[in-house]
Amino acid sequence: MKRVAFVFSFGIVAAVFLFLPIHQVFSFTEIRTNHPEKFYINISDENVFQIRYTHSIHLTDVLETYEIADANNLKLVSMEYEDVSIGMPAYAEKGETLAYEDGRYILSFEDKVLSDFTLYVGDIDLDLYFLYDDQSYNLKSFLQRGKSYLFEIKKVSLIEKWKGAVFDHGEAAE
Helix, strand or coil: CHHHHHHHHHHHHHHHHHHCCCEEEEEEEECCCCCCCEEEEECCCCCEEEEEEECCCCCCEEEEEEEECCCCCEEEEEEEECCCCCCCCCCCCCCEEEEEECCEEEEEEEEEEECEEEEECCCCCCCEEEEECCEEEEHHHCCCCCCEEEEEEEEECHHHHHHCEECCCCEECC
């Protein structure tokens, strides 16, 4: 009887460990498809991350800086870019500050909190990197070009992590 109780208890603990969403990740979920692919980057103690991409028209780098606001929200902290023509803000709106330093515009946001956003991966040979915890992840090496992905912070179970693709290490950030 003790053996059955032990096996049953072990089974309960194993099920909780496998199915309870306790692992906080950056999640990239393909949208506009019936069978979305999912990609995860584990979240450590670092609360700041960046997305760096080359603007498809200006051909200059844009750097977006975010913070993890709470368990599942993102805070857009700033955007840095060199050109204000097509697609880039030339002025600050309410709750924003625009500065020009060292040839770059820096648009800072006071309190721009997001639950998620859609990331489109262009089918062009330009940079798209996710920078986090001294690692640089080339998003075009694992996200499919020409597809859109829902980006969010969420907790997933170990089973969900196994079903998706987990990227534990990027390249060392410079």
